[in-house]
Amino acid sequence: MRNPFSGVKFGLRGSGPITVEDYRKLARRKLPGMVWAYVDEGAESLTTLRANRDAFSRWALKTRVLHGSVVESMATTVAGADLDLPVFLSPTGLTAITHWTGELAAAQAAERAGTRAVISTAASYSVEEIAAGTSQSHLFQLYPSAEPTGAQRDLTMTILKRAAAAGFTGMFVTVDAPTVGNREGERHQGMIANPRFTPRQILSAARRPAWSADFLFRRRVSSPMLVEDGGSAVEAVQNQGQLLRPDLAWADLRRIRDAWDGPLYVKGILHPDDAEQAVACGADGIVVSNHGGRQLDHAIASLDALPAVVDRVGDRVPVLLDGGIRRGTDVVKALCLGATAVGIGRPYIYGLAARGSAGVQHVLEILRDEIARVMLFMGVSDVSQLNRSMLLPAGQAQFEAAPDALVPEAVGALR
Numbered sequence: 001m002r003n004p005f006s007g008v009k010f011g012l013r014g015s016g017p018i019t020v021e022d023y024r025k026l027a028r029r030k031l032p033g034m035v036w037a038y039v040d041e042g043a044e045s046l047t048t049l050r051a052n053r054d055a056f057s058r059w060a061l062k063t064r065v066l067h068g069s070v071v072e073s074m075a076t077t078v079a080g081a082d083l084d085l086p087v088f089l090s091p092t093g094l095t096a097i098t099h100w101t102g103e104l105a106a107a108q109a110a111e112r113a114g115t116r117a118v119i120s121t122a123a124s125y126s127v128e129e130i131a132a133g134t135s136q137s138h139l140f141q142l143y144p145s146a147e148p149t150g151a152q153r154d155l156t157m158t159i160l161k162r163a164a165a166a167g168f169t170g171m172f173v174t175v176d177a178p179t180v181g182n183r184e185g186e187r188h189q190g191m192i193a194n195p196r197f198t199p200r201q202i203l204s205a206a207r208r209p210a211w212s213a214d215f216l217f218r219r220r221v222s223s224p225m226l227v228e229d230g231g232s233a234v235e236a237v238q239n240q241g242q243l244l245r246p247d248l249a250w251a252d253l254r255r256i257r258d259a260w261d262g263p264l265y266v267k268g269i270l271h272p273d274d275a276e277q278a279v280a281c282g283a284d285g286i287v288v289s290n291h292g293g294r295q296l297d298h299a300i301a302s303l304d305a306l307p308a309v310v311d312r313v314g315d316r317v318p319v320l321l322d323g324g325i326r327r328g329t330d331v332v333k334a335l336c337l338g339a340t341a342v343g344i345g346r347p348y349i350y351g352l353a354a355r356g357s358a359g360v361q362h363v364l365e366i367l368r369d370e371i372a373r374v375m376l377f378m379g380v381s382d383v384s385q386l387n388r389s390m391l392l393p394a395g396q397a398q399f400e401a402a403p404d405a406l407v408p409e410a411v412g413a414l415r
């Protein structure tokens with residue numbers, strides 16, 4: 001394994017970013033209000049967005065001393081891809097609106113850090129561009145579209161064929177977007193299908209000349225997977241309407257399963273019954289996720305949903321998690337609760353917005369350093385050894401009890 005403490009280092013003089021939160025602050029300064037709202041806000045009162053973070057503080061890590069074991073491996077596998085790091089880049093749409101190099105730069109950074117990116121249906125770069133600009137096989141994320149009516153073409157099948165032809169083998173199917181979440185922060189800022197440019201928006205952009213110049217001259221604001229060659233941004237927005245399906249059902253998942261040969265993971269599962277159903281439809285993996293608190297506000301935090309899903313299907317398929325990961329301790333807690341890897345959405349966008357591809361890589365290296373340090377403090381040499389007995393409910397005394405007795409009530413409720 002590469003030396004976990006040898007990542008890219010910025011700020012050797014102590015002035016540069018050293019945490020994901022530092023990157024968040026840098027990104028905020030770089031982006032106009034409208035774009036910042038798109039990245040950092042969530043649905044309605046932001047309850048689930050905050051709950052995703054709070055859930056991690058309800059667990060404490062057991063530290064062990066004088067164990068003599070060094071960190072040997074953080075390797076894991078996600079949808080057929082071998083990763084050196086149990087952290088991958090979750091899919092995000094329209095990412096080039098934050099930095100024109102977008103998902104391509106992010107995927108290249110993921111490769112340099114020994115991991116992979118999941119490329120969204122709504123990405124600003126096409127699967128063909130990602131494949132041409134990278135050397136590893138990355139993963140594709142599908143938003144299923146409505147069954148075609150009349151002369152409409154079958155957008156889902158067209159997209160799947162393009163992804164397969166470009167060499168993508170692993171796929172996430174996102175199922176938690178039957179409609180768009182009520183993201184009031186975005187709406188207040190005019191970040192809607194046909195954006196409104198108010199004097200406030202124009203002033204906010206004018207105060208960020210580097211971002212504005214890239215926005216105007218690089219013109220990376222469309223979703224090329226949603227249009228035929230040469231299609232316009234307007235066509236992409238119209239097609240995007242076909243992706244938000246209020247009537248999406250298990251039969252649709254089966255249809256997609258039948259059309260895709262490679263590993264297929266279902267993203268956006270919170271309830272163990274849904275996890276069970278997804279596996280029955282042929283899913284090869286489950287991604288426990290509430291879309292980063294961007295869909296149903298007051299949905300359960302991802303970490304709180306994880307143990308029950310693992311208990312139900314974890315003996316048959318890998319279970320991944322995303323939502324609220326900002327620290328190495330978060331990654332380790334999720335792995336202790338049964339995740340085989342975790343995804344990061346906003347953290348990688350902060351890195352991208354702040355410093356392009358190097359920023360994404362640095363965010364991943366920060367997490368790698370943090371995970372390695374936590375493992376050392378816990379006496380764990382390989383991430384595959386992490387398990388529930390290494391956690392305690394925060395603030396509670398430690399008893400010599402069976403590990404299962406330590407799962408908090410909130411988690412037990414979903415079983």
Ligand SMILES: Cc1cc2nc3c(=O)[nH]c(=O)nc-3n(C[C@H](O)[C@H](O)[C@H](O)COP(=O)(O)O)c2cc1C
Nearest residue numbers: 090091092093120174291292322323324344345346
């Ligand atoms: C700006 C933005 C765009 C996103 N776009 C997509 C998308 O196109 N497809 C998808 O499945 N999830 C999308 N997500 C959700 C992420 O894949 C992921 O579930 C979430 O960001 C995880 O939470 P975190 O941001 O706290 O890490 C998006 C998230 C953000 C922040």
